Amino acid sequence: MYSKGLAPLAAAAAVTITTALALVFFYAPNDADQGFVQKIFYIHVPMAIVALCGFVAGGVFAIRHLRSGDRSWDMRSYVAIHLSIILGLAVLITGAIWAKASWGHWWLWDEPVLVSFLVVFLLYCVYYPLRFSIEDPDRQARYSSVFAITAGAFVPLNFIAVRLAEKYTHPRVLSQTGGSLPGEMRLTFLVALAGMALLFVTLWKLELTAKHASIQLKRLRNRARVAA
């Protein structure tokens, strides 16, 4: 069920990422102030965007799960959130590396996107203990979906609040996305974003396929055991 289209998707992801890497290293110009290190931006920001979309998607799948009672939606939600948490960790790490390399500090409270991410990450980390402390599978799925929806609604609210709270004296340094990018940087960025998104969806499908297969296997084993 999930493995439909997996091969072409994986191929597309591989192609896009390779292109993106090529663009990053050979096409995009070195930043005047920050030098080569600025290129982390092409990983950091796409990861952040994809992770956020992943969290929101997790919330949307959770809504479908609660409405239909169909546990496969919960599985989709779980995998989306699970992958986004891993991405989120990478966002924080690459953000810190970039901050240290460019500004000499491992962390910047002035950077609202990074700070919001930290809060979101801390929140979603609770997903695992919450989920796995509930034994009954039906209930586990339901409560996880409630969490996914609550946390999904929280993400935008959090961004708004943190952005409003930033001190106006410091300019936003890391978030030079989209709008004000010169041509070459913009193209590279967009390709990197597409590559990251394709990679995420590929991994998502891959994990779902694997989980689905292992569930089918368990079912067959159970049936064999009962029949014996």
Add this chain to the structure above:
Amino acid sequence: MAAIELERLERRYGERVALAGVSVRVEEGQTLAVLGGNGAGKTTLLRVLAGLLRPNGGSARVLGAELPGERWKLPAQVGYLGHEPLLYRELSGRENLRYHARLHRLAPARVEQLLGAVGMEERADDPVRDLSKGLIQRLAAARAVLHEPALLLLDEPRANLDPAAVELLEPLIGRASGRTRVLVSHDVEGALAESDLTLGLRDGRPAPVGAELYR
């Protein structure tokens, strides 16, 4: 229309099967005795009938309500007397019953009537934590029948009761009450004497009633 219609009812906890293949039909006013050893699934069955647990397989109709979809219809018609008295320990018997009366939209007079019926008028204002198990059981029974339910689910209802109390509660929760009842008890002979139907359970599945059941 039967009060309870179960067809190959199933309830699982993850991999573990708590109930499977349970089929039974109970008419209005009848008493069903559910017998079996510890862990056989008797309490699970009661909880499914009460609407506390949703079935994972088979079909179930209780008092006309399809489970699990129409579970919300059950609380008003079902009285549950289980292992836990479901009374707030810091409140008095009267306060507990008044609270339940409010939830069921009953007049306070009904509370007084029941306190009299279970012989608790004198100690109705003592906090539940100060009462003996027998008195708590009386209050729990009062709570279970407060809203005049059509179906009674009784899990060892006579635990902790002295003979006088048993007699007092008979018109409320016994055969004499005229309500449909599902009774779980370890007193096999007593249960058989006051029931119309029996269901034996072993490891969640129906089994013939006899010494084998308790192996």
Add this chain to the structure above:
Amino acid sequence: MIGTARAILRKDLLIELRTKESVPAMVLFSITVYVLFHFGLDRDSLDGELASGVLWVTMLLAAVIGVTRLFAAEREQGGIDGLLLAPVDRTSLFVAKAAALFVFLTAVELVAVPAFALLLLGPSLGGAFPELLAILALGNLGVAAVGALVAALAAETRARELIVPLLLLPLLVPLLIACAKATEPLMRQDAGPEDLGRWLSVLTLYDVVFVLLSVAVFDFLLED
């Protein structure tokens, strides 16, 4: 629905009055934390953003206690079966529990805020009182709604005492930001509200989103 919610609220308030377990603990905790801040920051008096921050962080930490105990009465009487066996719809239950939490928080603030003013606050609170009340009211509403939701999510988990703070506190970050920022100008030497409208709007948005969300989602909790 209101009748049921009122009955449950009444029961919860009655139990709290008898046991006195949540509110006094939250008050004591708040004052203890003020003392900790005094030693930790090595300051005799605070004003402006520091004062506002200490007040609100302490409030949220105390709220964790209240939220963890929100379904305690149910657990002690043998689980939430009692609620499930009564004709109670989830929305009434949510309203009742959130209202109970709101009342507890208000009761705690009646002591903790004056205590704060006495122990740690430099400038006097007098002038900006009505504004402070507005912030407290909207803040409590948000904490009550989110708190009731988190309490229900964690009600039957084994690791409840761990999950409640880890879940509640990040969710309350936007509320903390808005409340602290709104309160900060009220705690300066020349107290007077600043940007109050903006922060109250953020608070209101937060409250509306979480009340609606919790009501919608509560139906799926606490049942099996």
